[in-house]
Amino acid sequence: MSAPVPSSGWKNLPKALASRLAKLGIFREEDLLLHLPLRYEDETRLWTIGAAPAGTAVQIEAVVLSSEVALRPRRQLVARIADETGELTLRFLNFYPSQHKQLAQGARVRVFGEIRMGFFGAEMVHPRVKSLHGGEALPEAMTPVYPVTAGLAQSALRKLIAKAFERVRIEEALPEALRRALRLPGVERSLRALHMPQPGMAIAALEDHSHPAWRRIKFEELLVQQISLREAYAQRRARQAAPLPGSGELTGALLASLPFALTSAQRRAVDEIARDLVLPHPMQRLLQGDVGSGKTIVAALAMLQAAECGWQAALMAPTEILAEQHFHKLEAWFAPLGIRVAWLSGSQKKKQRAQALAMLASGEARLAVGTHALIEDPVAFPRLALAVVDEQHRFGVRQRLALREKREGDDSPLPHMLMMSATPIPRTLAMSFYADLDVSVLDELPPGRTPIVTKLVADARRAEVIGRVRDACVEGRQAYWVCPLIEESESLQLQTAVETHERLSEELAELKVGLVHGRLKADEKASVMAAFVRNEVQVLVATTVIEVGVDVPNASLMIIEHAERFGLAQLHQLRGRVGRGAAASSCILLYSQPLSQNGRARLRVIYENTDGFAIAREDLRLRGPGEMVGARQSGVPLLRYADLEADADLVEPAREAAEELLARHRDAVEVLLQRWVGGRGEYLKA
Known part of the structure; x- marks a missing residue:
């Protein structure tokens, strides 16, 4: 299958129109097809004034009885229209002279808007008005209403979308067996139904996104996200990192000195991380656990594994209070082992900062702890092999990548990344937004924590x-x-x-x-x-x-x-x-x-x-995924159409279908990526 190619006509768009479309995320003619309506207006039928219901948008054809510019209580255009069943007032608080002219006495017009009961009877405020010059036919389909931006009219956007349907080849990328199993309609049929719904279609199902056409589009979006995350994961595993086998000398000494024993969950996480650090490609692991589950000691053991191999590790925290607490705790654990820890924060005095920078640059300090100050110039790590980010959802992707790029020279190995979060991530959210990470979970609190x-x-x-x-x-x-x-x-x-x-x-x-x-x-x-x-x-x-x-x-x-x-x-x-x-x-x-x-x-x-995971599930239900992972700041919008609560039943099938397509249908993968992300494989950067 070959992906559709943007037409030459699209390239010749006026610069101002192209700029307005870009604000909506529309860069190619194909993008118009996925710019889907917010709602629909029924202009396929006419109501008489006497029968039209109040509180609902309706269309009426009538004759203008009068039109005047009233000055009280404020300047406004007021027109009276009538048909054989009654009269209706049209009121415009903001208007152009051309609108006053359009509503001249005796003119025949169609008006579309919501009827409300005002002080002087039934009225429409700011209705859409169309002048009639003959027997204009009614539209055959419902009228879609799209997200727009200043300077871009609905009518202009509808024309562009109609042309896109004529010129863009819409390819079916999902295997028939998969569509049949999930009861999904074809992609072209779904897109036409959403952009041009025919009379008799269930408009309520279109507007609440439960229509089969919507399910097809939402499944494709989830599928492309899963494919892109897996591609990014594979690309990372193809890059080089320093293997850190570790001798166990320092980690063993630290464990022997602790006044407590690790929980089984902590031991499991330590083992998972240790196995990753031995590999020659960068670890990208999320360590999540409830408040007080003991993530710090797990990170400390990983940092010591890097130190045992003669490499450096850095831990970055979002606030100075948290970073300083980490520093004091790690220093107390590591000093008896002969490991120096450097401390960097934005509020440090110049002399202290210079000393910390010198310790890092010389390699005297194997470990560093700090705030955003760690990613500022001129901080240099000649042998950085492990970057730990605490409360990772507080940092954007650029900040996390900046810490990873603190290695010495572009040719040196990439550091391993360990991200920690005390905000548990619900399973559907983890599958959808964190599928490119390996995840370790601390699902057990240390003994001694009182309820x-x-x-x-x-x-x-x-x-x-x-x-x-x-x-x-x-x-x-x-x-x-x-x-x-x-x-x-x-x-x-x-x-x-x-x-x-x-x-x-x-x-x-x-x-x-x-x-x-x-x-x-x-x-x-x-x-x-x-x-x-x-x-x-x-x-x-x-x-x-x-x-x-x-x-x-x-x-x-x-x-x-x-x-x-x-x-x-x-x-x-x-x-x-x-x-x-x-x-x-x-x-x-x-x-x-x-x-x-x-x-x-x-x-x-x-x-x-009291269970953080149960609270996270409720948080997802109450707030939605956008707010919960908004701080990921991937540079790419979160899901535009799929909803992780309403469409939870599609997440697992999308995950499975992504594996199947990547293994056996690479041509379909290219079509999907081209349709949704313009062929750019890295849907999420980190």
């Missing part, structure tokens, strides 16, 4: 909550109090961290109350956090800078202010900051009334579930 009791408390009971904090701290425990904003916001009227710190300092005068937020200088943040770790601060008021990674076993109480404003992943992460010691721990979700429907749904999910 966390979650309570929903209305804001009106704030005084009781403050009393609960006082009682816990008097008993020797500590508490977090998390607020969503730093400063006063007139629009949201939320309790702020600064105000809350002042109020709690007054009401809990016998306790030391600290404050941490994103606008504090790094040394100020570090000082407050260190005091909290030492229990010199009993109550820590904070914004979500403490969402990830903070580990204070003595803290047993978490208060989350305006919990209804937080996402499920954030609430679960914050709750995981407590329950790290032997004491019974609680998380109190303070909410304001009235609750929105979404806010109520989120709080119910977090109240009823």
Whole structure:
């Protein structure tokens, strides 16, 4: 099969039109076929004014009785039209002189719009108007309404799409047996049905994307995504990386020095990563596990495996608090083994930064920990073999690739990549968006983690909550109090961290109350956090800078202010900051009334579930895949038409079909890639 070739006429498009189409992701004539309607308008029938239903878009043919420009309450064009069954007012708040002329007295017009009951009776506001000069026939098909951009009219886009159907050859790429098994119609028939639905077709099914034609298109989209991810995976495995067999000397010494034993899930993940690091092609592995499942020690053992082979490893974290905590933990583990760890952050003093850079450049430091500062120039790793990215969903692809490209010279081996996430990914999402990664899962919490009791408390009971904090701290425990904003916001009227710190300092005068937020200088943040770790601060008021990674076993109480404003992943992460010691721990979700429907749904999910994977599934259901993986920033749009909840039954067949087509139908693969991504094989970059 040969892929369709863009026609010469398409290449001669006016530059302005080409620019507008490009904003819609339309670069070739073929792309028009996959620019599908948002909804449809029924211009195939006429209603009389007397019979037309209110609240629904209808088409009416009538004669203009009068037309005038009214000046009150504001300048507007008002016309009256009539047929044998009644009269109707047309109102235009913004209009051109040509529209006034079009609606001259006695003119016969067709108007399309929604009838509403106004102060002076039935009216249409800003209807579409067509002048009639004879017996113009009604359209035979429903009128599609497309996503457009400024300067591009629906009518112009419809004409371009109609021409594309005439000039582009639409090839069937799916084997007949596969179409039959999944009950999918042919691709050309499906596209014509979506762009040009005929009278009698189920418009509701077209608009809610449940029509068989939509299922065909959504399956193709999922299939192309799976094919592209597998192609990218194969391309990565064809590249060279440094094999890291490791002697086991350093990793064995670290394991022997730990005051705890690895869980079976941790041992499984360590083994999976160790096997990958021995191979001569780059590892691309996602390590995911719930809050507190022990991802850091797994990453530490992988970094030591690189160090045993004389190579370097780097760990990048999204916030300075988390990165610094990783640094202190790794330094405590590695210093007794004679391994130097360099620390890099944006707030470092010039002298400290120069020392860290020198240690890395000379190879004296085998390991580096830091924030985005690790990927800035002039950071150089002469022998970088492993890059670890914590909370990987916080980084874009470019940032992750920038860390990988920190190796010495373009000809040197690519580093292995280990990405970590405490935000569990539902299976359908992982299959669809992370199919190019190998995945290790920590599905077991270390012993000693105490269950966390979650309570929903209305804001009106704030005084009781403050009393609960006082009682816990008097008993020797500590508490977090998390607020969503730093400063006063007139629009949201939320309790702020600064105000809350002042109020709690007054009401809990016998306790030391600290404050941490994103606008504090790094040394100020570090000082407050260190005091909290030492229990010199009993109550820590904070914004979500403490969402990830903070580990204070003595803290047993978490208060989350305006919990209804937080996402499920954030609430679960914050709750995981407590329950790290032997004491019974609680998380109190303070909410304001009235609750929105979404806010109520989120709080119910977090109240009823402690399993991060169950919460992630609900998060996918409530928010959709676009928001959940939007930070992947692949440079390519997420799924345009398929919905991972509504179309979950298509994900697994698409995965299986991708393997079959890549193995036995390469010509079909080329047709699909050409249709959806213009022949560019790398649908997702990393």
